[in-house]
Amino acid sequence: MLEKLAKAELATQIRIMTDEQHSHSVTQTGHAVIQSYMKTIDGSPGVYRMLDAENRVLYVGKARNLKARVSNYARPTGHSARIDRMIRDTASMMFLTTRTETEALLLEQNLIKQLKPRYNVLLRDDKSFPNILVSAEHGFPQIKKHRGAKKEKGKYYGPFASAGSVNRTLNQLQKVFLLRNCSDAMFESRTRPCLLYQIKRCSAPCVGKISETDYAELVRDAERFLSGKSTKVQGNLAEQMAAASEALEFERAASLRDRIKALTQVQTTQGINPQGVTEADVIALHLEKGQACVQVFFIRANQNWGNRDYYPRTGSGAETAEILEAFIGQFYSDRDPPRQVLLSHPIEDVDLMAQALTEKHGRKVTVAVPLRGEKAELVSGAARNARESLARKMSESATQSKLLAGIADAFDLDAAPNRIEVYDNSHIQGTNAVGGMIVAGPEGFLKSQYRKFNIKGEDITPGDDFGMMKEVLERRFKRLLKEDPDRKTEAWPDLLLIDGGAGQVSAVAEILGDLGVEDVPFVGVAKGVDRDHGKEEFYRPGQPVFALKHNDPVLYFVQRLRDEAHRFAIGTHRAKRAKSIGATPLDDIPGVGATRKRALLAHFGSAKAVSRAHLEDLKAVSGISEALAEKVYDFFNERG
Numbered sequence: 001m002l003e004k005l006a007k008a009e010l011a012t013q014i015r016i017m018t019d020e021q022h023s024h025s026v027t028q029t030g031h032a033v034i035q036s037y038m039k040t041i042d043g044s045p046g047v048y049r050m051l052d053a054e055n056r057v058l059y060v061g062k063a064r065n066l067k068a069r070v071s072n073y074a075r076p077t078g079h080s081a082r083i084d085r086m087i088r089d090t091a092s093m094m095f096l097t098t099r100t101e102t103e104a105l106l107l108e109q110n111l112i113k114q115l116k117p118r119y120n121v122l123l124r125d126d127k128s129f130p131n132i133l134v135s136a137e138h139g140f141p142q143i144k145k146h147r148g149a150k151k152e153k154g155k156y157y158g159p160f161a162s163a164g165s166v167n168r169t170l171n172q173l174q175k176v177f178l179l180r181n182c183s184d185a186m187f188e189s190r191t192r193p194c195l196l197y198q199i200k201r202c203s204a205p206c207v208g209k210i211s212e213t214d215y216a217e218l219v220r221d222a223e224r225f226l227s228g229k230s231t232k233v234q235g236n237l238a239e240q241m242a243a244a245s246e247a248l249e250f251e252r253a254a255s256l257r258d259r260i261k262a263l264t265q266v267q268t269t270q271g272i273n274p275q276g277v278t279e280a281d282v283i284a285l286h287l288e289k290g291q292a293c294v295q296v297f298f299i300r301a302n303q304n305w306g307n308r309d310y311y312p313r314t315g316s317g318a319e320t321a322e323i324l325e326a327f328i329g330q331f332y333s334d335r336d337p338p339r340q341v342l343l344s345h346p347i348e349d350v351d352l353m354a355q356a357l358t359e360k361h362g363r364k365v366t367v368a369v370p371l372r373g374e375k376a377e378l379v380s381g382a383a384r385n386a387r388e389s390l391a392r393k394m395s396e397s398a399t400q401s402k403l404l405a406g407i408a409d410a411f412d413l414d415a416a417p418n419r420i421e422v423y424d425n426s427h428i429q430g431t432n433a434v435g436g437m438i439v440a441g442p443e444g445f446l447k448s449q450y451r452k453f454n455i456k457g458e459d460i461t462p463g464d465d466f467g468m469m470k471e472v473l474e475r476r477f478k479r480l481l482k483e484d485p486d487r488k489t490e491a492w493p494d495l496l497l498i499d500g501g502a503g504q505v506s507a508v509a510e511i512l513g514d515l516g517v518e519d520v521p522f523v524g525v526a527k528g529v530d531r532d533h534g535k536e537e538f539y540r541p542g543q544p545v546f547a548l549k550h551n552d553p554v555l556y557f558v559q560r561l562r563d564e565a566h567r568f569a570i571g572t573h574r575a576k577r578a579k580s581i582g583a584t585p586l587d588d589i590p591g592v593g594a595t596r597k598r599a600l601l602a603h604f605g606s607a608k609a610v611s612r613a614h615l616e617d618l619k620a621v622s623g624i625s626e627a628l629a630e631k632v633y634d635f636f637n638e639r640g
Helices: 002-007 031-035 066-074 081-089 101-115 163-177 184-189 212-226 230-246 250-269 320-331 350-361 373-410 465-483 502-515 553-581 594-604 607-612 615-619 626-639
Strands: 013-016 046-051 057-063 092-097 131-135 143-146 154-157 279-288 291-300 303-310 340-343 366-368 420-428 431-441 451-454 495-499 522-526 537-539
Touching: 031 066, 031 092, 046 066, 046 101, 057 066, 057 081, 057 101, 066 092, 101 320, 101 350, 131 163, 131 212, 143 163, 163 212, 163 303, 184 594, 230 250, 279 320, 279 373, 291 320, 291 373, 303 373, 320 340, 320 350, 340 350, 340 373, 350 366, 373 553, 420 465, 420 553, 431 465, 431 553, 451 465, 465 502, 495 502, 495 553, 502 522, 502 537, 594 607, 607 626, 615 626
Parallel strands: 279 340, 340 366, 420 495, 495 522
Antiparallel strands: 013 092, 046 057, 046 092, 131 143, 131 154, 279 291, 291 303, 420 431, 431 451, 522 537
């Protein structure tokens, strides 16, 4: 929508305050500053931004009538405490007019996600959802989990709330429909059935244990089930079981019985399976003591495909309607909404939201607050989950706050840290070396802030942990100094924890000193003489080594932080090593992507065989054009 508005120059107009027009705003803030804009704006729909004296965006809002909305802020009284604080901080404003209020709503939510203003409600967890994909690029389609852009040909079913809910469903679907989950390359290379066939999780089409016609029927049954027609599937299986029993095919009858049982188990584990709601997202909000939890249930094909809870930032005290409206706008900014969105609370303009979702996604979307019946029961259940989840979250936050205060006491910090960065390296004899950084704060581990560093230094001796740590910290803090030299954001750490002892601490002190970063405290965490949990020693520059009591909760907390950093670094290293193991010279040939690489390997059996192939043999490979065959041939012969 942002790109669309930028192109519509005749319908879109930006008005930005200049120093000549509003020179007083450099020193003034509040109602008078806002009042000064009344002469320059009209009653058009649009989006406005409120900025502080340092041009940081405080708030982004939309309006059906910009002049009317801004005039409300220009009044000196009648505001909530939150709005009053925002007005007092406002030193300037920016306006962008749109053709319709719907465009204003969509633009507002995009800007909020980009700018993250202090006084706006912000959806912080914005991960994509997994789907189930039944592929359509093979005679024997594969069923698998898919996340991300839907580029691969096939039918997609979802979204599911989590990878766990997808994996559980796939596990049961394998029992029921016996569809393969192996890759095409693995499928082509099989000469005998794999273990999944032995445990009755696959029909082994790779070695001809089932015909293409019969396998296609299994695929159709799986698609019927994922489309909500499970009753028909069960009926068909029951008829087949009865026929097999009458024909004295007891082994086949037993297999069909097990498939029916597995299908029933899928439906049981889904819990809520509404009969009158085919497709909907159920969104419920619980607000308590300035903290909010939004629970989302995904209903597809009359089945519950899981739920997820969110804890949006409430913009320094926003009310229920504003929180829920902002959540919906941001949640569906890059996702396809279902045909129905069921809410626990009314929002300011439900019709506008429905219209915006309908226009953006090209399908009719209904947004409603049900008051009775099955839909109301679904919302009530989601609200109960939201209330319970928020209670757990608040309890965990209180514990986390105590631990952070304990960290401050243990390491003589001025205040409890809001951002702790923990660093660790991982390698095997210097190969595939990576550095890992994890982040923790008042809300626990901030996994969206984790970072990996592929060690690039050519002058680093393999296995040189000091050299690796130096490269990681230099890259991390050089970037911080470049992007946020004045430390206006929350990206700067309040404490660094380094895996290591006196040597690592001395190296870190030298690195940060060379960069001119003198005020970020850091502590080395080393295992004691027996290298056991509970005997960790802590190193700080210029201070004696010390240890915490064996049963100190702060010690357990530091151990968890250090272990999480180690887990992340190890996982990153293993992923890099696995990728290098699977690498072939084919990866270096321009124009040979994953699909053509698989085709070449499936045809010739190995990269070495590809390198020795004649040009005519390369041209015979399905999916390889004459031009690409010549490129592959020249690549290996020029190298030879």
